[in-house]
Amino acid sequence: MPPxxxxxxxxxxxxxxxxxxxxxxxxxxxxxxxxxxxxxxxxLAFGGGANGGKSWLGGEWLMLCALAYPETRWFIxxxxxxxxxxxxFLTLGKVRRSLGIAREAYKYNGQDHYLQFANGSRIDLLxxxxxxxxxLYERYGSVEYTGGWIEEGGxxxxxxxxxxxxxxxxxLNDKYGLLGKILITCNPKKNWLYTxxxxxxxxxxxxxxxxFLQSLVTDNLKRESGAIEALEGIKDKIKRERLLLGNxxxxxxxxxxxxxxxxADLPRNTHVPDGLPAxxxxxxxxxxxxxxxxxxxxxxxxxxxxxxxxxxxxVAKAVREVMQxxxxxxxxxxIDDDGIGGGVRDQxxxxxxxxxNSRPLPDPTSERDRNTGKQLPENYDNLKSxxxxxxxxxxxKAQVYIEDPGPTVWELLSEELGQWKRMEEEDRKxxxxxxxxxxxALGRSPDYxxxxxxxxxxxLVRPQRRGLL
Ligand SMILES: Nc1ncnc2c1ncn2[C@@H]1O[C@H](COP(=O)(O)OP(=O)(O)OP(=O)(O)O)[C@@H](O)[C@H]1O
Ligand SMILES: [Mg+2]
Numbered sequence: 257m258p259p260x261x262x263x264x265x266x267x268x269x270x271x272x273x274x275x276x277x278x279x280x281x282x283x284x285x286x287x288x289x290x291x292x293x294x295x296x297x298x299x300l301a302f303g304g305g306a307n308g309g310k311s312w313l314g315g316e317w318l319m320l321c322a323l324a325y326p327e328t329r330w331f332i333x334x335x336x337x338x339x340x341x342x343x344x345f346l347t348l349g350k351v352r353r354s355l356g357i358a359r360e361a362y363k364y365n366g367q368d369h370y371l372q373f374a375n376g377s378r379i380d381l382l383x384x385x386x387x388x389x390x391x392l393y394e395r396y397g398s399v400e401y402t403g404g405w406i407e408e409g410g411x412x413x414x415x416x417x418x419x420x421x422x423x424x425x426x427x428l429n430d431k432y433g434l435l436g437k438i439l440i441t442c443n444p445k446k447n448w449l450y451t452x453x454x455x456x457x458x459x460x461x462x463x464x465x466x467x468f469l470q471s472l473v474t475d476n477l478k479r480e481s482g483a484i485e486a487l488e489g490i491k492d493k494i495k496r497e498r499l500l501l502g503n504x505x506x507x508x509x510x511x512x513x514x515x516x517x518x519x520a521d522l523p524r525n526t527h528v529p530d531g532l533p534a535x536x537x538x539x540x541x542x543x544x545x546x547x548x549x550x551x552x553x554x555x556x557x558x559x560x561x562x563x564x565x566x567x568x569x570x571v572a573k574a575v576r577e578v579m580q581x582x583x584x585x586x587x588x589x590x591i592d593d594d595g596i597g598g599g600v601r602d603q604x605x606x607x608x609x610x611x612x613n614s615r616p617l618p619d620p621t622s623e624r625d626r627n628t629g630k631q632l633p634e635n636y637d638n639l640k641s642x643x644x645x646x647x648x649x650x651x652x653k654a655q656v657y658i659e660d661p662g663p664t665v666w667e668l669l670s671e672e673l674g675q676w677k678r679m680e681e682e683d684r685k686x687x688x689x690x691x692x693x694x695x696x697a698l699g700r701s702p703d704y705x706x707x708x709x710x711x712x713x714x715x716l717v718r719p720q721r722r723g724l725l
Contacts, residue, residue, distance in 0.1 A: 264357050267279060281313070282471075288469050292439060297465060298437060303442040322375075327428055328402040329380070330380070331399075334384060393418075394419070396420060397419055444504040445498075453466060454468060501520065513645065514652060514674075514676055518652045519651070519673045525657040528554065531553055534551070534584060535552070535579060535589040536549075536710040537710075547600075568596060572603035575600065589608065590608045590610050592609070593611045612640035619716065636686045647709040647711065673705050676688065
């Protein structure tokens, strides 16, 4: 047996046995493959930034399926057949070589556009262009497929997906114990992918059988060199947001307090100087919310603890431990004092309570009124807005560093910071949008970001006044 053939056989056997870690895939691609081979998902949107390894995964999944399950029938659909042949074909070629599949393992029928495998399996290439003469894609309404892949779903009409999902699960699925599935690979796009997959995924309301998985260039550990730099170099801000960061929500919202590029800088602002220790704490209001503890040195922040469903005694104990570890005195420990938070604050004598809705404070560095000698009050509706605006400005000026909390928390945190927005001014006061609005947009509570603005209180409260708060 030629070496490549035995290698292919071994990989196909590993695939059939579910040993996806032997397939030389990125962890995100393995996760996607797991979903594509599970026994309850019907459609997976594998969507994110450019160069995330999405097309590779689609190609590898279908090639392995075609080889592993003789006589099965699959499709790859894209808006334009020409682009399928020009670009998706290139990826298929790379996948074929990486799996050691011999060129003769399949033939391309250029007239009817399908790949015919020696074991009887085939992969059809479908043009999914919207035709006014066939708005419901009846041209594919009677073909029987085992499963299939819609490539670049952002360019494809919903009706194509709707028709094709009724065409899978019809070719030897029972024989091989395969669920009929559709994979959709896509970049962020506000079309049916957003409403069917992304938004419900974010709000925890995905319909049964549907899954969403995001993959960014940084998840593609096998990317070509220069891939990230190329995306960072995209001039158009919206495009860069979508393709580099896989941002589905990006629209140039002028009310945003910290534009995305400045959020992205936070873990890179290593130049921010060290300073006095501080701790800020947001205490969970409801069972599912999190209590989050950040420590600081100057404006260098580090996520210390995340506690889910902990009572005030447990949270207070964790705060004390962090105070001890970071050598932080109570007078520089800020704990939210709304509702349950008060219970924690009471257990840390000398700590400072943060009352969101209290009056804004004068800025100690601002000018004094010439006549009264008093500092002018700042023009915000409450302390929370004041601190949020101030922290946002500090972030925009690159004066805040956030130690990288790992990709999962970073994604959540940056999403929350993206929701720091100004509201229309009423009575000429500056207001930040309410927590309820933030929750609505996020589909969850902004647990990670809230303690960040609380840090500003220490800049507003002069030492002699602290005891009074
Ligand atoms: N498992 C893998 N093994 C080897 N190389 C890989 C693998 N996955 C991805 N790559 C490399 O990364 C490149 C980009 O991957 P791919 O084309 O799948 O990304 P994509 O998410 O489809 O990008 P786009 O959004 O631009 O369509 C591939 O051309 C290939 O060079
Ligand atoms: Mg692709």
